[in-house]
Amino acid sequence: IVSWNSLLSTLVSNGKYPESLLLFEKMGREGIDLDEVTVVNLLQMCKYSADPIQCKSVHGHVLRRAMESNPLVLNSLLDVYARCNVIDSAWSLFSGLERKDVVSWSTMLVGFTNCGRPDEALVLYRSMVEAEVIPNAVTILNLINACSLLSEQKSKWAHGIAIRKSFAEEVSVGTAILDMYAKCGLIESAKKAFNQIRDKNIISWSAMITAYGMNGLTHDALALHAQLKLHGPKPN
RNA sequence: CUCUAGAAA
Numbered sequence: 001i002v003s004w005n006s007l008l009s010t011l012v013s014n015g016k017y018p019e020s021l022l023l024f025e026k027m028g029r030e031g032i033d034l035d036e037v038t039v040v041n042l043l044q045m046c047k048y049s050a051d052p053i054q055c056k057s058v059h060g061h062v063l064r065r066a067m068e069s070n071p072l073v074l075n076s077l078l079d080v081y082a083r084c085n086v087i088d089s090a091w092s093l094f095s096g097l098e099r100k101d102v103v104s105w106s107t108m109l110v111g112f113t114n115c116g117r118p119d120e121a122l123v124l125y126r127s128m129v130e131a132e133v134i135p136n137a138v139t140i141l142n143l144i145n146a147c148s149l150l151s152e153q154k155s156k157w158a159h160g161i162a163i164r165k166s167f168a169e170e171v172s173v174g175t176a177i178l179d180m181y182a183k184c185g186l187i188e189s190a191k192k193a194f195n196q197i198r199d200k201n202i203i204s205w206s207a208m209i210t211a212y213g214m215n216g217l218t219h220d221a222l223a224l225h226a227q228l229k230l231h232g233p234k235p236n
Numbered sequence: 237c238u239c240u241a242g243a244a245a
Contacts, residue, residue, distance in 0.1 A: 005238040040239040075240045082241095107241045138242040145243080175243045182244095207244035 005037045012045045020045050034061060036070045043076040047083060055080045075103045082111025102136055109142040113149070121146035122154070140167045141176045148180035155180050159193075169196050175204045182211030201233050 004027055011020040024042060027034070039061060046054045059077060067073045074097060081090035094100070094108050105128045112121040125143050128135065135143075140162050147154040159168070159177055167173040174197035181190035194200070194208045205228050212221035 002238055007238085009238055035239095037239045044239080070239095072240045077240090079241060103241050105241090110241065136242095141242050172243045177243095179244065203244050205244085210244065 001032060001035060001038075004032055005035075005041065008038065008041045012041050012048075015048060017045055017049050034065065036067050036073050039067060039073055040076050043073075043080050047076075047080045050083065052081075052086050071099065071101055071103070075101075075107055078104060079107045079111075082107060083114060087111055087115045087117075100131070100133070102133055102139060105133055106136075106139045106142055109139065109146065113142060113146045116149075118146035118149040122150070135165065137167050137170050137173050140165065141173050144173070144176045144180055148176075148183055152184050152186070155184060168193070169198045171197055171199055171201055171204055174198075175207050178204065178211060179207050182207070182214060185215060187211065187215045187217065205232050 004023075008020055008023055008027075011023060020041075024038075027038070039058060042058050043055070046058060055077075058080075062068065062073055062077065074093070078090055078093055081087070081093060090108065090111050094104065097104060105124070109121050109124055112118065112124060121143070125135075125139075125146075128139075140158075144155070144158045144162065147158040158180075162168045162173055162177060168177065174193055178190045178193040178197075181187070181193060190208070190211050194204065194211075197204050205224070209221050209224050209228070212218070212224060
């Protein structure tokens with residue numbers, strides 16, 4: 001089963017969607033028992049093909065095999081529902097969870113944001129705090145993204161949270177903050193956020209460069225690009 | 237030896 005799973009996993013991560021489906025059917029024919037790893041791999045493939053029907057059928061397997069206790073399975077399922085235009089299914093699954101971890105909450109947060117309901121993402125964040133779940137860098141990142149769609153006020157509020165939890169100098173969070181300000185046209189704030197990032201990577205640099213570009217500061221964009229070539233990080 | 241959420245373009 002482990003070798004089947006690892007084969008399936010490589011197919012899925014290379015985007016070989018039809019091939020993985022074939023492999024899956026073959027597993028069925030050979031009488032291989034699906035375990036939770038198989039299911040998670042299948043869900044990954046559903047999410048790249050954004051296929052709610054497939055997703056339902058995998059959900060069926062989950063129920064049939066009593067895998068509802070595996071958080072990895074549930075969280076992947078949640079994620080797939082959340083991005084297959086069936087946010088409501090995601091929500092009802094989420095509400096039914098007895099044990100929600102940071103990943104469940106964060107997944108739900110992105111779900112709302114991607115569905116164009118960032119206000120509900122904020123409401124969700126508040127419930128998360130009430131539930132005393134500790135947010136991590138990913139959570140904050142998603143919160144920032146939600147706020148960047150709302151208002152400048154909310155954005156600053158989210159930035160404040162990032163600072164209070166000392167996530168502001170984390171690369172990924174810092175880059176999100178930078179980008180958020182860039183989209184509001186607050187180029188100075190974006191620049192400050194950029195400078196506060198500890199270990200800038202390619203993504204932070206290119207975010208800053210396009211930030212200048214978006215605000216018509218072509219000269220600064222080019223200057224930064226030159227600096228990047230001098231002492232910027234290597235692509236990774 | 238296999239599995240879940242996250243940032244720029």
